[in-house]
Amino acid sequence: MMKSGWTHTLIDDAAKTPQTQTFHALGTSIVLTVYGTTSADILTASQQLVDxxxxxxxxxxxxSEVMAINHAAGETAIQVSDSTFSLVKLALTASLEDSGFNAAIGPLVKQWQIGFAGAHVPSKESIQAAMTLIDPHKIVLDEEQHSVLLQEAGMELDLGAIAKGYIADRIRDLWRAHGVISGIINLGGNLLFVGDAPARVDKMWRIGVQDPWAQRGAPLATVILPECSAVTSGIYERHLDVDGQAYHHIIDSRTGYPFETRLESVTIFSRHSVIGEIESTRLFFDQAADEQWLVAHPDCYGAVFVSQDHKLTSVGFKQQVDGSLILASNEV
Structure with a gap:
């Protein structure tokens, strides 16, 4: 009997064996991890997709396509790709709900620059001038032409509050198309867990909610969920300190100043990361959520709030004896 011309080496716990790719993009550290025998080419393709x-x-x-829109503000509509148009459309829809999310907030963000070189407290006059340029009703979309028009010169789109979630969802689409059975997409702390947790008998992921007063990676609580996204809006990392006053980076488009809040963070657990991005902003401004919010947002599993007085509350979850949080409902 002839022997085959190749040999096969068994890999212990192949389904639990990770392949990881780390790189810098989107202004942060990206870590992509797939489990199993999936080709490493998928990680290269994922990085190319992010780029x-x-x-x-x-x-x-x-x-960039978004900067082309901004450069043409007050002058002409700019035709963009399908993906950029769909994201702008989603961002505009969320902005018109007047829930704290505002895709037109670019001029205000540019004034403060919190988290970037040149961060400072702008003058009242500068803030007032920027406030005249952040009306999302002046963003005009043309469905047939796939074009975007900013009606006033000086207006600027800023999709930073939604882009990571959108991109994470697209990476998951790519992984599913190539048969990835399990993995973790980490876009600078915006997390998307794909498939089953390979190291758990119950196949559920253990997800830490960051302790704002501890080093990065130290959890204040642990949430147990199936495949999901975890997105946090918080004020504990990016801030500006001037004359004893701390200014965080979440700007209130109604006042032009950082939003006054009793919260340190809100973490949304959802089926889609882009929904988590929108809802984490919404609930940060609402500062609370109840069962009605959960019913109105079926793509969300729940939310965890951490207040500035170190209290943790949640909606959609119940606490186990060991302190971890699980779904209050059996539906997943």
């Missing part, structure tokens, strides 16, 4: 979307959506470079 492609950054080329389209960034406002931190002179050239």
């Amino acid at each position: 492609q979307y950054e080329d389209q959506l960034t406002v931190n470079r002179v050239d």
